[in-house]
Amino acid sequence: MSDRNEIANKTNDSGATANTNAGNNANARPIAPAVDIFEDAAGITLLADMPGVSRDSLDVRLDGDALAVEGRVELQLPEDMRAVWAEVQAPRFRRVFTLSRELDAGRIEANLKDGVLQLRIPKQAQAQARRIEVRAA
Amino acid sequence: MLETMFARPQGIFDQLDAMHRLLSRSLGVEGSPGTIRSVAQGAFPEINVGRTAKSLEVFVFAPGLDAKSIDVVVERNVLKVSGGRTSGIPRSDNNVQLYANERPEGKFVRAVSLPDDADTARVEANYKDGILRVSIGLVEPAQPKRIAVK
Numbered sequence: 001m002s003d004r005n006e007i008a009n010k011t012n013d014s015g016a017t018a019n020t021n022a023g024n025n026a027n028a029r030p031i032a033p034a035v036d037i038f039e040d041a042a043g044i045t046l047l048a049d050m051p052g053v054s055r056d057s058l059d060v061r062l063d064g065d066a067l068a069v070e071g072r073v074e075l076q077l078p079e080d081m082r083a084v085w086a087e088v089q090a091p092r093f094r095r096v097f098t099l100s101r102e103l104d105a106g107r108i109e110a111n112l113k114d115g116v117l118q119l120r121i122p123k124q125a126q127a128q129a130r131r132i133e134v135r136a137a
Numbered sequence: 138m139l140e141t142m143f144a145r146p147q148g149i150f151d152q153l154d155a156m157h158r159l160l161s162r163s164l165g166v167e168g169s170p171g172t173i174r175s176v177a178q179g180a181f182p183e184i185n186v187g188r189t190a191k192s193l194e195v196f197v198f199a200p201g202l203d204a205k206s207i208d209v210v211v212e213r214n215v216l217k218v219s220g221g222r223t224s225g226i227p228r229s230d231n232n233v234q235l236y237a238n239e240r241p242e243g244k245f246v247r248a249v250s251l252p253d254d255a256d257t258a259r260v261e262a263n264y265k266d267g268i269l270r271v272s273i274g275l276v277e278p279a280q281p282k283r284i285a286v287k
Binding site for chain 1: 180182183184185186187188189190192193194196198199200201202224225226227230232233234235236237238239240241249264266267268270
């Protein structure tokens with residue numbers, strides 16, 4: 001998962017123009033959002049911190065087995081504002097995850113609330129664990 | 138299938154990334170030293186500050202909070218934002234396997250020292266899409282006054 005994430009970020013990097021102006025970070029390398037990922041019997045849940053991303057600026061895309069989560073930070077800024085301090089240095093989030101085959105990508109549910117994205121990726125019905133009866137011979 | 142066979146709570150690249158983030162954070166923006174109150178390890182939530190002619194705009198990137206639980210206090214020219222959040226991980230369930238746990242949880246406090254021209258009587262706070270925006274009015278700059286010598 002993480003290897004894929006690295007590769008994805010690199011390809012993205014080479015396409016972007018070099019950013020030299022600290023005041024205009026539109027082309028800065030997007031931030032990989034912090035995530036929690038856990039699995040239960042029926043599927044995988046992914047929580048991602050994407051503060052400032054609204055429903056309209058969120059993009060969850062599936063390309064083959066690559067699930068890309070992307071979002072733009074929407075802030076209404078006064079025109080004459082200049083940055084004094086910046087810990088968040090890009091107005092964009094992006095992270096790519098590779099799904100494995102037993103997951104049912106067609107039934108992914110996405111939910112965005114207060115800047116936290118929740119994705120629910122169910123397992124294919126036949127992939128759910130089932131107990132195998134051991135019969136005494 | 139290999140991925141699901143070996144649970145890797147954190148890949149090596151994630152750790153490097155996290156270390157890099159921590160380092161660059163504690164050093165402040167582009168290597169400049171941070172202020173005394175911003176050296177907290179891996180500070181959550183992250184803060185950006187902007188300034189206009191009329192106000193100071195503080196953006197606190199704190200996703201997943203309940204607006205009512207956020208405390209914003211201005212005391213002796215220091216703005217303090219505190220709150221907390223719980224993760225959505227069902228930890229009590231033994232059948233749940235955790236693969237990544239990067240999102241900070243628990244209580245937090247962050248402080249920003251305000252400039253001398255901040256008008257602490259005019260403070261507004263707004264929480265939307267996981268960003269708390271605090272606007273602090275600035276007092277009009279004092280005009281230089283010429284004193285006639287008699």
